[in-house]
Amino acid sequence: MSNSFFAKMSRRSLLGAAAFTGAGILLKSCTNSASTGSNAASNATSNTASQTGGKLIATTLPGSWEQFNRTVVVSKFNADTGAETSLVPLVSADQIAKLKASPSSPPFDVVSLDYGVFDGAPKEELFQKLPLDKLKNYADLAERFQSQDTWGPLIGIQAVGIAYNPKVITTPPTSWADLWDDKYKGRVALMAMKNNHTIGFMQKVAKMHGGSTENLDPAFAELEKLAPNLAGVVANAGALITLFQQGEVDIAPHDLNSVKLLQSKGVDIDWVMPKEGGFALTPTMSIVKNPTASLDLAATYIDTAISTDVQTQMTETSYVLPTNKNVPIPAAIAQKLGNNLDEILTKLEFLDWATINKNRTEWVAEFDKIVQV
Amino acid sequence: MNIAKLFTPREGQLALPLAIFLHLFYVIPLAVLLASSFQQAAGVPGFSLGQYGEFFRDPVNLKVLRDTIFLGVQVTLACLILGYPVAYVFANAPGKWKGILTFLILLPLLTSAVVRTFGWVVILGKQGLVNTFLQNLGLIGEPIKLLFTHHGVAIAMTQIQLPLMILPIVASLSQVDPRLAAASASLGGGAWRTFWKIVFPLTLPGVISGCLLVFAITVSSFVTPSIIGGGQVMYMPTLIYQQAVVLLNGPFAAAVSAILLAVVLAVVIGLSTLGQKSRAYIR
Numbered sequence: 001m002s003n004s005f006f007a008k009m010s011r012r013s014l015l016g017a018a019a020f021t022g023a024g025i026l027l028k029s030c031t032n033s034a035s036t037g038s039n040a041a042s043n044a045t046s047n048t049a050s051q052t053g054g055k056l057i058a059t060t061l062p063g064s065w066e067q068f069n070r071t072v073v074v075s076k077f078n079a080d081t082g083a084e085t086s087l088v089p090l091v092s093a094d095q096i097a098k099l100k101a102s103p104s105s106p107p108f109d110v111v112s113l114d115y116g117v118f119d120g121a122p123k124e125e126l127f128q129k130l131p132l133d134k135l136k137n138y139a140d141l142a143e144r145f146q147s148q149d150t151w152g153p154l155i156g157i158q159a160v161g162i163a164y165n166p167k168v169i170t171t172p173p174t175s176w177a178d179l180w181d182d183k184y185k186g187r188v189a190l191m192a193m194k195n196n197h198t199i200g201f202m203q204k205v206a207k208m209h210g211g212s213t214e215n216l217d218p219a220f221a222e223l224e225k226l227a228p229n230l231a232g233v234v235a236n237a238g239a240l241i242t243l244f245q246q247g248e249v250d251i252a253p254h255d256l257n258s259v260k261l262l263q264s265k266g267v268d269i270d271w272v273m274p275k276e277g278g279f280a281l282t283p284t285m286s287i288v289k290n291p292t293a294s295l296d297l298a299a300t301y302i303d304t305a306i307s308t309d310v311q312t313q314m315t316e317t318s319y320v321l322p323t324n325k326n327v328p329i330p331a332a333i334a335q336k337l338g339n340n341l342d343e344i345l346t347k348l349e350f351l352d353w354a355t356i357n358k359n360r361t362e363w364v365a366e367f368d369k370i371v372q373v
Numbered sequence: 374m375n376i377a378k379l380f381t382p383r384e385g386q387l388a389l390p391l392a393i394f395l396h397l398f399y400v401i402p403l404a405v406l407l408a409s410s411f412q413q414a415a416g417v418p419g420f421s422l423g424q425y426g427e428f429f430r431d432p433v434n435l436k437v438l439r440d441t442i443f444l445g446v447q448v449t450l451a452c453l454i455l456g457y458p459v460a461y462v463f464a465n466a467p468g469k470w471k472g473i474l475t476f477l478i479l480l481p482l483l484t485s486a487v488v489r490t491f492g493w494v495v496i497l498g499k500q501g502l503v504n505t506f507l508q509n510l511g512l513i514g515e516p517i518k519l520l521f522t523h524h525g526v527a528i529a530m531t532q533i534q535l536p537l538m539i540l541p542i543v544a545s546l547s548q549v550d551p552r553l554a555a556a557s558a559s560l561g562g563g564a565w566r567t568f569w570k571i572v573f574p575l576t577l578p579g580v581i582s583g584c585l586l587v588f589a590i591t592v593s594s595f596v597t598p599s600i601i602g603g604g605q606v607m608y609m610p611t612l613i614y615q616q617a618v619v620l621l622n623g624p625f626a627a628a629v630s631a632i633l634l635a636v637v638l639a640v641v642i643g644l645s646t647l648g649q650k651s652r653a654y655i656r
Binding site: 093094096097100120121186190191192193194231232233234235239242243246247248360361364365367368369371372373 | 433436491494495498499500501520521522523599600603604605606607611615617618619620621622
């Protein structure tokens with residue numbers, strides 16, 4: 001590759017690129033109209049055959065959610081409907097990115113993702129309202145989770161509190177403020193601000209220091225003071241888990257279900273709800289616009305996920321709190337959080353995602369500015 | 374124009390399948406990307422340099438750009454310094470060792486970058502191999518912080534990119550006529566002088582293509598910087614991901630991508646000019 005090669009190539013290749021771009025745009029518009037046509041056709045055919053089979057593509061959050069959805073939700077749904085379900089594990093933001101890339105022929109029929117991210121997406125373009133008449137179990141949801149006009153139900157509640165290593169920290173922390181304690185110098189970890197865990201944490205800290213949902217300035221001031229204690233700011237929950245496993249950090253905000261999963265794998269980790277209360281991260285399920293599978297099938301899949309049966313298993317095996325009011329609270333959760341759902345929910349803040357998403361870009365930039373080394 | 378002429382096989386036509394593939398899946402998306410970087414906001418038509426202005430106005434973004442280029446240069450130099458001797462040993466090794474050495478050199482490429490990166494998390498941690506080793510030797514009292522630092526990323530990237538530096542240099546070295554060294558020796562040239570005056574210049578094309586590969590792949594790699602660097606050291610690819618996927622700020626992400634592309638292209642053009650010169654020098 002020589003310099004003259006570049007000089008010679010530029011005009012011709014530019015022309016070629018332009019021609020191909022034009023062709024590409026033409027091609028794209030063709031496929032769009034073609035695929036919506038075939039979608040309509042397949043919708044018509046599969047509608048009639050929905051109870052005797054069909055195919056459904058659903059997303060799942062990765063990790064313990066994938067394991068649970070595969071072994072419980074999908075197997076029950078397939079057995080009930082005779083359908084064939086493919087499960088695609090993707091983090092919330094990637095699900096939205098994939099849908100945005102081809103809104104007229106979406107790669108999935110049903111998505112399952114974090115409500116915080118869902119709320120920030122262009123909902124009208126990508127999703128459709130939940131057809132309540134097609135769901136049998138919707139009335140079993142706790143009253144506060146029901147709505148006549150909804151994009152989809154919350155399928156569980158992840159309680160976020162403080163995760164710590166009980167081998168090193170023998171007296172459990174009691175407050176979010178403990179993260180600033182001198183004795184945890186270099187032992188605290190946070191996920192980056194793009195993670196909803198940290199958004200919620202910053203909200204909590206702001207409110208403890210005179211801020212509000214819109215005003216995170218007090219939390220950013222506190223974040224600067226946290227610097228000596230901070231062992232690291234990790235990219236995501238997966239990286240945080242590695243740090244706990246390696247004994248690299250001892251204390252961090254995290255959710256109960258991830259901590260319980262680690263505990264079951266033999267990692268020295270435990271979880272407490274701080275006295276100021278924790279906050280809730282809420283995965284939701286929604287049907288995409290223009291699904292390839294029939295609407296009946298997609299609605300039934302969501303119905304399965306909120307059924308008493310499935311949510312009982314979710315609560316017992318994954319330690320995700322139920323949104324279905326008929327689910328009993330198992331002892332392991334009751335001991336940490338309270339005996340019934342109403343009591344537990346008073347200790348968990350449900351975040352105002354509409355406000356958060358409006359400020360998210362600015363806050364992420366501010367957070368990055370403070371933690372950059 | 375004679376139609377039959379179109380169907381007479383020419384060498385260029387053999388590359389046609391790849392050319393079509395690249396145009397469909399690389400050139401067109403690239404054009405779309407560049408086009409969207411000139412949007413004022415996602416979905417707003419019109420031409421604007423606003424996204425680029427925004428990038429260059431913010432000192433945080435400029436630091437990200439500087440860090441990325443610095444990382445690229447650091448890793449390239451480290452790979453060159455560590456990789457050249459390995460390539461030299463390989464080229465001069467007896468035949469039966471070459472198989473084993475090839476395997477050892479290629480070994481890092483046989484596992485996925487994600488797995489290797491998590492391995493480095495274990496090695497670089499405060500209770501990891503490096504710190505335990507240094508502490509047991511009594512060289513350091515307190516563990517040094519490597520994870521979530523620029524140096525940690527540079528160390529891990531160097532290991533991951535090393536094969537890409539070694540292989541082109543090996544190819545270059547194996548083309549050097551061994552009689553040249555003998556001739557140099559007969560004319561009174563010492564081993565050191567022979568190497569610098571004869572062998573090294575002859576392998577410059579290999580060195581340059583190795584540097585090109587390592588630099589381009591380092592500045593555009595995502596997994597290792599995001600896991601080892603965490604949220605505290607940001608590079609261009611992590612910035613692009615954050616803007617495009619997390620913050621849904623497509624046009625800005627496209628502008629950042631275009632800037633990264635421009636940097637890589639500048640280095641590619643610069644190094645290939647150098648490559649051209651070095652080839653002329655050999656003749």
